[in-house]
Amino acid sequence: MRFRQVHLDFHTSEAIAGIGSRFDKRQFQDMLRKGHVDSITVFSKCHHGWAYHPTRENEMHPHLDFDLLGAMIEAAHEIGVKAPVYLSAGLDEKLARRHPEWLIRDINDNTNWVDGFMKPGYHQFCLNTPYLDILLRQIDEVVRNYDADGIFLDIVGVRKCYCHTCVNRLLADGKDPRDKAAILEQGERTYANYTRRVRETIDAVKPGLPVFHNGGHIRRGRRDLAQMNTHLELESLPTGGWGYDHFPLSARYAQGLGMPFLGMTGKFHTSWGEFGGYKHPNALRYETALSLANGARCSIGDQLHPEGVMDPATYSIIGAAYAEVEQKEAWCIEARNVADVALLTVEAVLSQGEESRSDRTGDSDTGAVRMLLEGKFLFDVVDLESDLSPYRAVILPDRIPVSEALASKLKAYAAQGGKLLATGTSGLNTEGSAFALDLGVRYIGANPYQPDYFRPHFELKSLPEASFIFYSQGQQVELTDQGTLLGHRENPYFNRDVFTFCSHKHTPSALQNSGPGMVESPSGIYIAWNVFEDYANNGSLILKETVQFALDRLLGTVKTLRTSLPAQGVVTLTKQSAENRYIHHLLYASPVKRGKGIEVIEDIVPLYETEVAVKLKEKAKRVYLAPQQVELPFLQDADGTVQYVLPKLECHQMVVIDV
Known part of the structure; x- marks a missing residue:
């Protein structure tokens, strides 16, 4: 799994003309280079339901006149960047208005995400209906026709549904749809059946191709759900409702599952779908460093303009973070907490x-x-x-x-x-x-x-x-x-x-x-x-x-580690056994509230003379800063405690202890 990923949304209304009209392979590649990006998730099908490539199993966006998906994959691969492919699985607004009987309904017959059809927004499909067969054919088409490096399926999970299909299936099985336990049990079966059939569909063409089913949160205690994926992508946009508490909690659990995983934040000031909103570069520097410190690769969410041009400001901000990540990767591969x-x-x-x-x-x-x-x-x-x-x-x-x-x-x-x-x-x-x-x-x-x-x-x-x-x-x-x-x-x-x-x-x-x-x-x-x-x-x-x-x-x-780092600082200690070394991550930034409940990182205040003591069983041979390769003086006591002082901490610093 690559360290420096971008998740590129493209949810684009049929009411907008000129779709992809300004896409240029060279500009696309230049922005990936500017952002130090090594993997970009591109799109086959968006929440509006449109395909961005020629298709027999869906309909191409009415204002797109070329194979945008194919062009992006080709451009990415040409410069060594991976290109997993995104399909909106739970949402398809075009089809929702044609087949509202296939949508998830609550016990009062309301739809979700919006509870009717006279409000702007999307409506979620029930995967217990004929919609699933349509979605599987769309996935099969992408896997057969494109050199995708993985499949990302969005807006899915265990759902409680009272649509006519679900109610009638329970009745046919002799169960009572008024029984909440029966409804939930059916939701579990429906989701398991969906993930199994997706895996079978993909493996029939490209066995083992990576797949992730995104529901916005990895549920702790549900290893069965996690293992329906080949890897995990921990969606956790601090400003988008997750806050800065969510990622460390989610990542520390994911580490114990033995699966590759990444931390997904966003470039947006708020959350997905925000055009013209930008975080301070320091926020992305901190959030990507937090991913590394917690054993994760990195992903940053972006959204492409309808005309297909990549935004230079976005990739300048992403590049400021990913240039640092690129230098640090060697100390983060196979590092165990x-x-x-x-x-x-x-x-x-x-x-x-x-x-x-x-x-x-x-x-x-x-x-x-x-x-x-x-x-x-x-x-x-x-x-x-x-x-x-x-x-x-x-x-x-x-x-x-x-x-x-x-x-x-x-x-x-x-x-x-x-x-x-x-x-x-x-x-x-x-x-x-x-x-x-x-x-x-x-x-x-x-x-x-x-x-x-x-x-x-x-x-x-x-x-x-x-x-x-x-x-x-x-x-x-x-x-x-x-x-x-x-x-x-x-x-x-x-x-x-x-x-x-x-x-x-x-x-x-x-x-x-x-x-x-x-x-x-x-x-x-x-x-x-x-x-x-x-x-x-x-x-x-x-x-x-x-x-x-x-x-x-x-x-x-x-107690393994003691430090004078202030309360707002974060520390982790990882071990690369193959390299015979420990990596001590120190981070410091102080989120502040802006507006109503949005946590923002703007200023990075450097800290000086941070004292650290790490108790080890092994004898320390060398202590140095990474990636700077600057040696640090240290002492090791008779009980194995290695003591050193970090002269300066600015956002994130790795201290390596060779043993």
Whole structure:
């Protein structure tokens, strides 16, 4: 898989004339060179439904008079650039108006993406209808007629559908369409059948050709869905609704699946379909570096002008990022993440149902990753199938019910010396009645007071002794013989109510010990609130410092990496075993809010004299900056800790340790 990809959209209305009229092979190639691009995804069929090449299985755009797809593939291949081909699978607006009976319907008979035909926008097809056969013939045509380097199929996934085909099929099978479980089960079968038939269609012509089915998010805990692809493309445009929290969470999970993957951002100020919107070049420098640091190749989304001319401003901005990526690739090939901590995410454990575009992360998972990044912990994101033995600590964030199988796995892990950090209702059995793990506490029930207060029995890094407000739901527990108290709960005088309220926001603490709030046991540490969800929503410093204290205590002297890099910085450590070297990635940029909720990176502020300590089993032979090849002085202690100081960090720096 290439490192420097562009995903080139071309969703072009039939109401626009002159399609492709300004396409010029030399200009196309010049822009690819300007952008340092080594792979570009070009288009057979767009969301409007039109083909951009001669076709028997579709209709060519009425204002296109030549084979634009073929011309682009030829131009790309001529200069050594790969050219996967895009087809819109879920959307085909031309056909939607001819066959509205094939569209996905909700239980109220509304369509999606827009819920009717008197609004601008697209309508999604059900792949349980005759539309699937049409789509497969279109895919077959492209694979037979063009030298495509892969197939990218868009707007697909497990869907709940109440169209007449789906309802009638359930009735024929003796099932009740009013049963939501039956609807979802059929959605799973429909998607699996679609991916199987796509694979069969392609393999009949070009066996093994790469295929990716894009749904906007890789669902943690659904390895079966991930493995329906040959590789993964993690669509994650920070300004387009994903935010800067999504990619690290998604990438740290994808790393553990053993599949090639890339991170897909966009050149747009907002999101897909924005003409004339541009990010600051520093944003793309940071986002592509973040991909490299998380083991991913890079992809940047663009959209071609209807007349077929590539935009010089876009490829100037892309080129500023990809010129740096090109220099760094050698240290990123087959680089495996090094991690002390495993985060068993809520989505991975509760990953059921239809994909949700509105919940690409989940508050507990988001808050946990944010804390881990800010605390400079080395971590992986795992699911129920992951091997836990390599990790020194496993986090169960907020809402992880523990089945018998998971309890056995976690008990075996703890028996081998692994430590658990559980919060909220995590650790309870699937009935929610008692702890399935020995965490030093006995379960009483949800605390009737919310919010309530936490008083730590340990010294915090930044805050003095106090009773701290915790906004999330707390749990009432009592100590067992195995538990050691690390902090207690204090309830307010009363909950805020129409007849009992105090001041502007919530009632103060009654300053009475109301039971354990944080407990240590031989298995690990338990915190009795949904602290990660709380951090995602409120960002209180006390939440982060409580969790960081717990993890530092659990990891002790075996913590692999320590650094003076500020909270907004990001660190990862990877290993290239074949090269006998570790690569320490350091990144620093500070997104700011512009407009209503858009996170923007503009200024890159350099940092100086960043201190780093990396604990290794091997003897370090050399430490240097990559790609600059500048040697760094270092010391290695008797316990294997390699210490060095990074003189300057500007956006992204790799420090290589040869062993």
